[in-house]
Amino acid sequence: MGLFDAFDASGSALSAERLRMDVTAENLANAQSTRTANGQGPYRRKEVVLQEAGSGTQASFAESLQAARGVRVAGIVEDPTPPRRVYDPGHPDADAQGYVTMPNVNTVTEMTDLIGASRAYEANVTAMQTTKAMFARTLDLLK
Amino acid sequence: MAKDGHPPTRSVLSVELYDTTQLALEKAIEGAAARQQAIAANLANVDTPGYQRVDVDFHQTLQNAMASGGEGLRGATFSPQRDATAQVRPDGSTVDPDVESATQARNGLEYEALVQISKARIDILQSAMGTK
Numbered sequence: 001m002g003l004f005d006a007f008d009a010s011g012s013a014l015s016a017e018r019l020r021m022d023v024t025a026e027n028l029a030n031a032q033s034t035r036t037a038n039g040q041g042p043y044r045r046k047e048v049v050l051q052e053a054g055s056g057t058q059a060s061f062a063e064s065l066q067a068a069r070g071v072r073v074a075g076i077v078e079d080p081t082p083p084r085r086v087y088d089p090g091h092p093d094a095d096a097q098g099y100v101t102m103p104n105v106n107t108v109t110e111m112t113d114l115i116g117a118s119r120a121y122e123a124n125v126t127a128m129q130t131t132k133a134m135f136a137r138t139l140d141l142l143k
Numbered sequence: 144m145a146k147d148g149h150p151p152t153r154s155v156l157s158v159e160l161y162d163t164t165q166l167a168l169e170k171a172i173e174g175a176a177a178r179q180q181a182i183a184a185n186l187a188n189v190d191t192p193g194y195q196r197v198d199v200d201f202h203q204t205l206q207n208a209m210a211s212g213g214e215g216l217r218g219a220t221f222s223p224q225r226d227a228t229a230q231v232r233p234d235g236s237t238v239d240p241d242v243e244s245a246t247q248a249r250n251g252l253e254y255e256a257l258v259q260i261s262k263a264r265i266d267i268l269q270s271a272m273g274t275k
Contacts, residue, residue, distance in 0.1 A: 071190075127182065131183060141262050
C-alpha cells in the first residue's frame with residue numbers, strides 16, 4: 001500500500017465519472033431518436049452501474065487494504081421505464097392512431113445526472129491533488 | 144586519573160538517533176497516508192449505491208501502541224475499517240462528499256504538520272552532526 005494506491009482509487013473514479021458523463025451525453029443526444037441502430041423501436045435511456053472495486057473481506061492486513069480501493073464500472077444497463085407516447089400524426093414513425101413512441105429520456109434527469117457526475121469528478125480531482133501535495137511533502141524530508 | 148587507575152566514570156546520556164518520538168512521528172505519517180487512501184476510496188465510490196465508507200482511526204491505534212513504548216510502535220499497523228456509524232443515504236451509501244472533503248483537508252494538514260515536525264527533528268540531528 002501507500003499513497004500511490006490512493007492515486008489509483010481516485011483515478012478509477014475519474015474514468016468512471018467520465019463514463020457517466022459520456023453516457024449522459026449519449027442519452028441527451030438521442031432524446032428524440034425514434035429509431036435505434038438495430039431497428040428495435042425508439043432509443044432507450046442508458047445508465048452506468050458502479051461497483052466498489054476489490055473484495056470486502058478483512059482476513060489479513062494485506063487483504064484488509066483491499067477494502068480501500070477505488071470504483072469499477074459493473075456495466076451499462078438500459079432503463080426499463082416505458083417509452084413516452086407523443087401524439088404527432090405527421091411523424092414518419094407514427095402508428096395508426098397518430099402516436100409516436102419516443103425515448104424514455106427525461107432531459108431534466110440527464111442534466112441533474114450530468115451535474116452530479118461533474119461534481120463527483122471534481123471531488124476526485126481534489127482528492128488526487130491532496131494526495132499529490134502529501135507526497136510532495138514527504139519528498140521534502142530528503143532535502 | 145582516579146586513584147585506582149581507572150578513568151573517571153562519566154554519566155553517559157543514552158542517545159538514540161531515532162527515539163520514540165521520531166518513531167511515533169513516522170508511524171503517524173504512515174497512518175495519515177493510510178487514512179488519505181481510505182478517503183480517496185470513499186470519494187471514488189461517492190456514486191456507488193450501498194457502499195459503506197471506510198476510515199483509518201490511526202490516532203487510536205497510535206495511542207494504544209504508545210502505551211507499550213517503542214516496540215509497540217514498531218509493530219503498529221494501520222488498516223481501513225468499515226465505518227458503521229455514518230449516516231446512511233437513501234441509496235444505501237454512507238459517503239457524504241462534504242464530510243469526506245473536510246476530513247481530507249484536515250488529514251492533509253495533519254500530514255503536513257507531521258512531516259514538518261519530523262523534518263525539524265532531523266535538521267536538529269544533522270546540525271549536531273555538522274552535516275548541514
